[in-house]
Amino acid sequence: MKIVFMGSPDFAVPTLEKLIDSHHDVVGVFSQPPRPAGRGMKEQKTPVHRVAEAYDIPVFTPKRINDSAFAELQALAPDLIVVAAYGLILRKRVLDLAPCLNIHPSALPRWRGAAPLNWTILAGDKNTEICIMHMEEALDTGPVYKRIPLELEDNETAGTLHNKAAQIGAEGILDVVNNWAEFEGTAETQSENGVTYASKIEKDDRLTDFTKPADDVLNHIRGLSPFPCATGKMDGVNYKFLMAEHAHGNAEGSMGAGSIIAANPAEGLVVACGKGAVRLSRLQKQGKAAMDDMTFLRGNNLPEGAAFENK
The missing domain is CATH 3.10.25.10 (Formyl transferase, C-terminal domain)
Incomplete structure (x- = not known):
């Protein structure tokens, strides 16, 4: 299948690498634009951007998915769009272009939002899940194709949980992509009970x-x-x-x-x-x-x- 990948930070890299190593065709990558960082405040490409370039995959870095960015996405004609920590809002026309699959590292509907890994530990949760979900316009409300349980260690940190979730999520979403014919149409609606929000850490x-x-x-x-x-x-x-x-x-x-x-x-x-x-x-x-x-x-x-x- 032709896949467009959307992601930016280190969390998204394992997923992109697994897709590249698969039999699927990653036809393009969308990532956050380069931004000044470090002591010299030189413009730095995202980790995903750097990996895509190393494999000669076309990279697109719009500040938002405007008309020109959408036209570039549309021209790639993806069968699936795979998203992992992209950082931009995807509007209806993007979601309607092809099925959009997303990795969300929490036991949805618990910890919808920007910082689920942090809030899982802040709240003292002992167990969580990595969810492979179908994206909707609303925040992390989409139905879930696959739930992968994860038990937290006693000394778990946001950093160690991040690394585990990135790897587990990459394996989980690749399974869904590889077996799309079986998974398509099987996503389960999230419960309306137990909804919590993982707001940005201020x-x-x-x-x-x-x-x-x-x-x-x-x-x-x-x-x-x-x-x-x-x-x-x-x-x-x-x-x-x-x-x-x-x-x-x-x-x-x-x-x-x-x-x-x-x-x-x-x-x-x-x-x-x-x-x-x-x-x-x-x-x-x-x-x-x-x-x-x-x-x-x-x-x-x-x-x-x-x-x-x-x-």
Whole structure:
């Protein structure tokens, strides 16, 4: 079959690579336009763009699917359009041109929206799914062809879940494409019950609230790691928290939430929560490189009793 692929970030790369390696013909790739990035703010092509170019596949980078972009898409005459984290809204005329299949990394209808991987962990979910769905105009409401269950590890982060979901989603959507004659027309309508939305992570969402129980604080830090990162502030200095774990043998005691209980080589950097305590095992001070807490403590003096701000 002739396939047009639409995707942009690293998440979409495994799907494109599997389609390229298949017997199908990837006739074109649509991706976000190059944008300034990095220290030099030079224009950078998306990961998908770079892969497509390496295989001499035509790449189209419209800022939106306007009349000229739609004409280019139409000229490719795809049998299927496969979408993975493209980042642009697809209007009805695109959806009507050919069946549009999408990878959504959540157990739909739970966590429709922009940041399902983050919110799955932020909410403390223990299980999720990777859904191969038929796209509609409404946000992530389309019927689902295939659901692939995924159990989260105890120390799962948004980063590790991202990598698993990208690979599982690539394999799942290739199965649907390879067996389209059997899957076409079989997608199941999503339930109207249990709908939740995974909104874009905003700056205020990143601030760590240590007044919450330790389990919630851990979910917060892991759910935002490695990007966009949970944050904290002490004495006007900003910190990013990249990894954390339960602080065994410590409790909040008489110290308030956010207070440092321990800051030493034996215990690491331990902070009191509303219930229990966490060890901030990897963090980054404003203007400095990220490092583990033991290395951090050798060069930074955070005395016991000092406290991170709470929401």
